[in-house]
Amino acid sequence: MFKKLPGDEAQNLVSTTPDTAVVFRPAVVRTPAFVTLVILTWRLVAGLVRLIWRHPIASAVVAIPGAVCWLYGWRWGLGLTAGTVAALVAWCFLHRPSFLRIVGWRLLAWWRFVWIYRRHWQPVMIVSGLGRHLRGRDYLPHLVTVTCTSWADVVTVKMLHGQAVKDWSDRIEHLAHGFGARSCRVSIARAGRLQLVFPRRDPLAVPLPAVPVPDEVSVGPVRVGIREDGSPWLLKMHGTHVLIAGATGAGKGSVLWSAIRGLLPAVRAGLVEVWALDPKRMELSFGRELFGTRYAATPAECAELLEAAVEVMQERADRFAGLRRDHVPTVEDPFVLVVVDEVAFLTAYQSDKGLKLRISAALATLTTQGRAVGVGVMAALQDPRKEVMNVRNLFPDKIALRLDESEQVDMVLGDGARNRGALADHISPIPEQGAGVGYVRLEASPDPIRVRAAYVSDTDIRAMAAEVAA
Structure with missing residues (x-):
């Protein structure tokens, strides 16, 4: 009466109506524990390499003091940390632009990547409709990088296959409120990747005086x-x-x-x-x-x-x-x-x-x-x-x-x-x-x-x- 399907066969089915829906259990393949451990180890190593590659300064701030403590004791580690902090503070006061360009914005980007975007990524994507929850699994756009400037966060995202830019531009209010920003702007970085701009402050809030009359004669911009x-x-x-x-x-x-x-x-x-x-x-x-x-x-x-x-x-x-x-x-x-x-x-x-x-x-x-x-x-x-x-x-x-x-x-x-x-x-x-x-x-x-x-x-x-x- 029933056609045999892959997996468990239907047994002991009792139905008095011809249109009763029949649910078949899929076949279950048990993965050996060794294969599972290899997969988890590979994901851990790949994640660490990716973290170091994307955030080298932030990783060095944590790794170097930890290595010194392990090799020479906590006093040497504490001294290195205190000396580094003092040098960075002096650098910041003496030449703030170079400090922000080389160190400051990178540290801020790493912190906001971990604490703001990575932490809220899954719920914001699911609630806004940009992610999908199918059969107990979440399919989410990939959060690639976060770059900080003096006024905004620039978030690079890899879209899911089949998504369009309009799917994101129609949800800019969801994204802005989900990540605690006043607004959000969407632009195309390249095929399959978007850049989301989340302003942290408004650099245009103060009126500008008249621009000085230029010295050179030009009809250009x-x-x-x-x-x-x-x-x-x-x-x-x-x-x-x-x-x-x-x-x-x-x-x-x-x-x-x-x-x-x-x-x-x-x-x-x-x-x-x-x-x-x-x-x-x-x-x-x-x-x-x-x-x-x-x-x-x-x-x-x-x-x-x-x-x-x-x-x-x-x-x-x-x-x-x-x-x-x-x-x-x-x-x-x-x-x-x-x-x-x-x-x-x-x-x-x-x-x-x-x-x-x-x-x-x-x-x-x-x-x-x-x-x-x-x-x-x-x-x-x-x-x-x-x-x-x-x-x-x-x-x-x-x-x-x-x-x-x-x-x-x-x-x-x-x-x-x-x-x-x-x-x-x-x-x-x-x-x-x-x-x-x-x-x-x-x-x-x-x-x-x-x-x-x-x-x-x-x-x-x-x-x-x-x-x-x-």
């Missing part, structure tokens, strides 16, 4: 602030278009004026022209002397200025056709940067339909054809919806400052940006804490970068305008 890792935030202006989105008081003016400030030497040299569209008449009006006659405030003036920029672009395209593919700024053909403070007022909230169509057509033409001939657009807006700014995808580089809704983050930075850690809707509305803080997504990289723009005061703007006017 200009410094507008700092990145979360402490390195300068360099924003490319020539050869791209930049879109800045943020709620009221998010610090859009800080990005605009910091970019103009970085181009100031090139403006004085005649290699850059800044054309300003200021429909609010509040932000860019402080530096009207910087723009000269290329300043527009009313919608009609803005339309005319944009169409003039299109004429410059088309004239250059006719001259450059067949001769060059990239623009090199010169006094005869300077780089033209068109700055629009509140572009939504011109493209969506303009009551004159004729002006709205002219402005939208000019912006679309500039953003699709202007890069190659040295005409760039930097636009700022509050509402990033498609019906407000229908050409937002034509801006290669995008900046998301504080936003009101989580959906707006993906509207600005692209699909999945918020799941990878761009929490622009969580930025503090307090000006001292959140003004100028945002996330940048560059054309060359899909991973968002957290940054803060320097604050350019009214006094700084007037001094810049007076210098150019003089």
Whole structure:
């Protein structure tokens, strides 16, 4: 009646219903004790070698005093430990950066690897759904390494076979709270491996003063602030278009004026022209002397200025056709940067339909054809919806400052940006804490970068305008 299966045969089955589920016990193969001991010994040796290889300094701190105690007695071991601690403390006070780079961050990484991540790895993976518990066995992603910097822990993880990056990016809140961090960011290290960034503190909590005007004349990337890792935030202006989105008081003016400030030497040299569209008449009006006659405030003036920029672009395209593919700024053909403070007022909230169509057509033409001939657009807006700014995808580089809704983050930075850690809707509305803080997504990289723009005061703007006017 029953087909014989591997393992124990079904015996003494009594059933009165034909659909009763029958459970068969699998075959049990008893492993000899010698094989079990060999396997456990091999795992122990491999674990020790892996620990020493990944954490050589932390292992030496424990192994060397222990060996001295074993060979020469506890007094020699205690003396060696006390002398080493005194030398490390003196090193830390005399030259802290080198101490942290060589010893400090490695010790901290080993401690957090053991006490924070390894200790909580299994429950966090199972509860968050990134691990699987099947037939009494846990299948967990592999915790590879932990690296500490001055502000964050960088955790390298080997994913389970069949997992996707989206499985992790959808659970960043689970990971952050599971390991006691404020947030978590996910990026791809290489095929099958991820890097999880858990910040320990916020290096962008303090406002930044205006960046000094550079001495060298350049239209290359200009410094507008700092990145979360402490390195300068360099924003490319020539050869791209930049879109800045943020709620009221998010610090859009800080990005605009910091970019103009970085181009100031090139403006004085005649290699850059800044054309300003200021429909609010509040932000860019402080530096009207910087723009000269290329300043527009009313919608009609803005339309005319944009169409003039299109004429410059088309004239250059006719001259450059067949001769060059990239623009090199010169006094005869300077780089033209068109700055629009509140572009939504011109493209969506303009009551004159004729002006709205002219402005939208000019912006679309500039953003699709202007890069190659040295005409760039930097636009700022509050509402990033498609019906407000229908050409937002034509801006290669995008900046998301504080936003009101989580959906707006993906509207600005692209699909999945918020799941990878761009929490622009969580930025503090307090000006001292959140003004100028945002996330940048560059054309060359899909991973968002957290940054803060320097604050350019009214006094700084007037001094810049007076210098150019003089």
